[in-house]
Amino acid sequence: MTPPILQVEAYGKHFWLHEQNKLIPSSHNVSFSVSAGSLTALVGPTGVGKSSVLKGIYRTYLPSAGRILYRDAQGHVLDLVRASEHQILELRRREIGFVTQFLHCLPRQSTLDVVARPLLSLGVSRDEARQRAAEWLSAMNLPERLWSVSPATFSGGERQRVNLARGFIIKPRLLLLDEPTASLDPATAERVIGLIEGLKAEGTAMLAVFHHPEITRRLADQVVELAPLPAVEEALKDFA
Amino acid sequence: MNKILEVRGMSKIYGPGCPLCIESTGPEADTNLCPHCGSVVAIHDVSFDLFEGEILGVMGESGSGKSTVVKSLYFDQAPSGGEAIFYDRDKQYALFSLNAAQQRWLRNHRFGMVYQNPHLGLNFNISAGGNIAERLLMSDLMDYGAIRERAKTLLARTEVLLARIDDLPKHFSGGMQQRVQIAKALATQPPLLFLDEVTTGLDLSVQARILDLILEIQQELKTAMVVVTHDLGVIRLLTGRAIVMKYGRVIEAGLTDQILEDPQHAYTQRLVASAL
Ligand SMILES: Nc1ncnc2c1ncn2[C@@H]1O[C@H](COP(=O)(O)OP(=O)(O)OP(=O)(O)O)[C@@H](O)[C@H]1O
Ligand SMILES: Nc1ncnc2c1ncn2[C@@H]1O[C@H](COP(=O)(O)OP(=O)(O)O)[C@@H](O)[C@H]1O
Ligand SMILES: [Mg+2]
Ligand SMILES: [Mg+2]
Ligand SMILES: [Zn+2]
Numbered sequence: 001m002t003p004p005i006l007q008v009e010a011y012g013k014h015f016w017l018h019e020q021n022k023l024i025p026s027s028h029n030v031s032f033s034v035s036a037g038s039l040t041a042l043v044g045p046t047g048v049g050k051s052s053v054l055k056g057i058y059r060t061y062l063p064s065a066g067r068i069l070y071r072d073a074q075g076h077v078l079d080l081v082r083a084s085e086h087q088i089l090e091l092r093r094r095e096i097g098f099v100t101q102f103l104h105c106l107p108r109q110s111t112l113d114v115v116a117r118p119l120l121s122l123g124v125s126r127d128e129a130r131q132r133a134a135e136w137l138s139a140m141n142l143p144e145r146l147w148s149v150s151p152a153t154f155s156g157g158e159r160q161r162v163n164l165a166r167g168f169i170i171k172p173r174l175l176l177l178d179e180p181t182a183s184l185d186p187a188t189a190e191r192v193i194g195l196i197e198g199l200k201a202e203g204t205a206m207l208a209v210f211h212h213p214e215i216t217r218r219l220a221d222q223v224v225e226l227a228p229l230p231a232v233e234e235a236l237k238d239f240a
Numbered sequence: 241m242n243k244i245l246e247v248r249g250m251s252k253i254y255g256p257g258c259p260l261c262i263e264s265t266g267p268e269a270d271t272n273l274c275p276h277c278g279s280v281v282a283i284h285d286v287s288f289d290l291f292e293g294e295i296l297g298v299m300g301e302s303g304s305g306k307s308t309v310v311k312s313l314y315f316d317q318a319p320s321g322g323e324a325i326f327y328d329r330d331k332q333y334a335l336f337s338l339n340a341a342q343q344r345w346l347r348n349h350r351f352g353m354v355y356q357n358p359h360l361g362l363n364f365n366i367s368a369g370g371n372i373a374e375r376l377l378m379s380d381l382m383d384y385g386a387i388r389e390r391a392k393t394l395l396a397r398t399e400v401l402l403a404r405i406d407d408l409p410k411h412f413s414g415g416m417q418q419r420v421q422i423a424k425a426l427a428t429q430p431p432l433l434f435l436d437e438v439t440t441g442l443d444l445s446v447q448a449r450i451l452d453l454i455l456e457i458q459q460e461l462k463t464a465m466v467v468v469t470h471d472l473g474v475i476r477l478l479t480g481r482a483i484v485m486k487y488g489r490v491i492e493a494g495l496t497d498q499i500l501e502d503p504q505h506a507y508t509q510r511l512v513a514s515a516l
Contacts (some may be wrong), residue, residue: 018506019513059495061502085495086241086291089480104476108448120459 004033005071005205006057012065013052016048016212025229026052029129032224034174039196039206040214044226050209051101053226054176057207058098059088070096072172093121099180100201103159111137112147115165122170136165139195141188156183164192164234168199177208181215193219243327244432245290245313250322251488252308255279257320265487267507272303272487282308283488286322292431293462297475300485301511306468307356308488310434313466314353315343326350328431334496348378352425356437356468358417361424362409368395368420369405372427379428394423398453415446422453429461436468451477461466472515476500484508 009031015024027049034040042050057068057080057127068080073095078087092098097118105114116129117137124132137147140161146154160183166177176225180196181189196219200206210216216223253261258277265281272281283305290296312319313335324335328350338346340509355361362371372391381387392402398419409417418438425433435454439447450476457463467478475482475496482499484492484507492505494516503509 015502016504018509056499060497062494062498062504085481088495089294090241108445211241 002036003071004035006034006207007069007215008032008053008057008066009069010066011053011063011068012051013056014059014064014213026061026204027056027226028222030226030227032222033038034205034207034222036173036205037200037203038221039200039208039222040222040224041220042209042224042226043213043216045228048228050226051178054098054178054209058084058092058096058173058176060098070174074223093118094170095173096176097167097170098176099163099167099178101160101178101182103163109150110148111151111154111162114151114162115169118130118166118170132169133165136169137161139191140165141191157188158186160184160213161188161192165194168195171199171202172204174205174207177206179209179211189215241291241293243289244292244294245327245466246325247289247309247313248287248323250286250309250312251320252282252305252312252317253279253284253320254282261438266484266489267491270487272305277307281488283319283485284313286488286490288490288493290432290464290466292464293458294481295458295465295467295479297479297482298466298468298485299470299472299475299482299511301470302483303487305488306470306485307436308354309423309485310436310466310468314351314434315347321504326432348375349428350430350432352428352430352433352463354418354421354425354435354438356440358409358414358421359422362417363473364408364410366408367406368400368409368412368423371420372411372424375424375427390427391423394427395420397426398423399449413446415442415450418442418450419453422450423455424458426461426463431462431464433463433465435465437470438467439474440469440471447474452480461475473513484511496500 011027011030013027015026017024030053032040042053044050052061056063059080068097069077070080096180103120112130112133115133119129119132142158142161146158151159181192184192241435256277257279258274260276261274261281262281262284264274264276264322286309298309300306313324319336326335333346353361367448369391371388372394376387376390395405396402400416400419409420421475439450458465469475479496482496483490484499486507492499492508499508500512
């Protein structure tokens, strides 16, 4: 059996808010793994730290404890907690995708260009990148009349599809998904579920948080239940 | 990926300086003005790396030393201390040990600068095209026809109407002046570009087009850039990594999304919270 692509060991995260002089525990002692062609789902009540785990892996949050071992395309294993900023940027460019709930984009850039951009930074020509962006956008069922405008003014569901198309376009080795169908109507959600299954079949390892337990049941090969956070005193032990 | 610029311990003090300047200034002291000798410690102990094709953000409030960082690297003023190494193909240059002629050569051939104040970056007494021609001449292109053609291409690239190539910059809008500055900076296709508050003070739609242009340039030419701005939106859109400055010191450095979503330093937390 091939070893997992991602192995999270005793991951912990807390925020220290200087102004309020307050410690906010966010994840505590989280361990699990994700393998190629398989989907691991994180479940638990709101505020339990699901998004924070995804952000810690992507290094949008600086982890406070534990190890996040990632096996790259060459088979090298590195700890994402300790990897250099340039290593992280390079992995984000080539191997690790993240579909967040929010989209940051230039006010003038067309939706087509927003989606094509990750390909451009990999050296794909503009024409081909736009072509592939168009394919993903139609697969997401985003009306063609919206392709030439900026997503800045889109509805939540439209933005979400742009975000998904942009996350899927490089077919990352590891894809992090934070409530990817939360603001979609049932028919569109169904399409997105189909696309997730397709990418998984092609070998992408996925770590996801879903809004609906039923989607988790359908898509997850493995479910990780995050335990409620311990009191602040427990989180403080991470320091020791 | 290769390193293009390495800055170590760079500092700049305006004024006579005294042995107490450093300990009496900075974020802890809450000032950049030395109470003992009246000198301004504009920057102190600034260090960072920049890789080929990368965009690094320099953020911080007014007076924190952002412009001083890029002006020192572009040889507008000599720093008081520290060093910077520029890696250019198979050569490397210790920037602050070079003589004036060598510095001028790098500035004209390998670096580009877009100033916060267009009066610093453009000659207001000659036309837009003339400004670009001037830079091409400094970089040894001599043929008049070729210069004019290149100027046209650059102005078209930066979306300045070609009909206005012979107009004086003072007759241009702020957004157009910045685009002429960008065209001028790009004339020699430098591998390293410094951008100081390029979009500050412009209205939103003009800002968006300039940001867009900068990203296109970075993708097409793989230009490495240091982008100075106090606008967190610009930082998020353009940069992959950033440093945060306060009273001349770098107080935090990291991946841009991390600095904005999980800032570590008390000051950065306040800065980010106040921008929400
Ligand atoms: N020629 C000078 N003589 C004396 N002090 C100077 C000089 N140039 C800059 N300073 C001081 O150095 C400090 C840093 O200035 P700098 O222009 O680098 O700030 P900045 O971060 O770019 O600010 P802004 O966002 O307002 O452009 C300021 O306190 C400024 O007043
Ligand atoms: N950037 C942040 N700064 C401070 N606290 C945060 C931040 N992000 C998340 N938290 C806190 O961490 C905890 C877990 O949040 P989150 O991961 O978003 O939960 P979930 O996704 O499971 O609903 C919450 O208490 C939340 O308020
Ligand atoms: Mg969440
Ligand atoms: Mg300035
Ligand atoms: Zn002093």
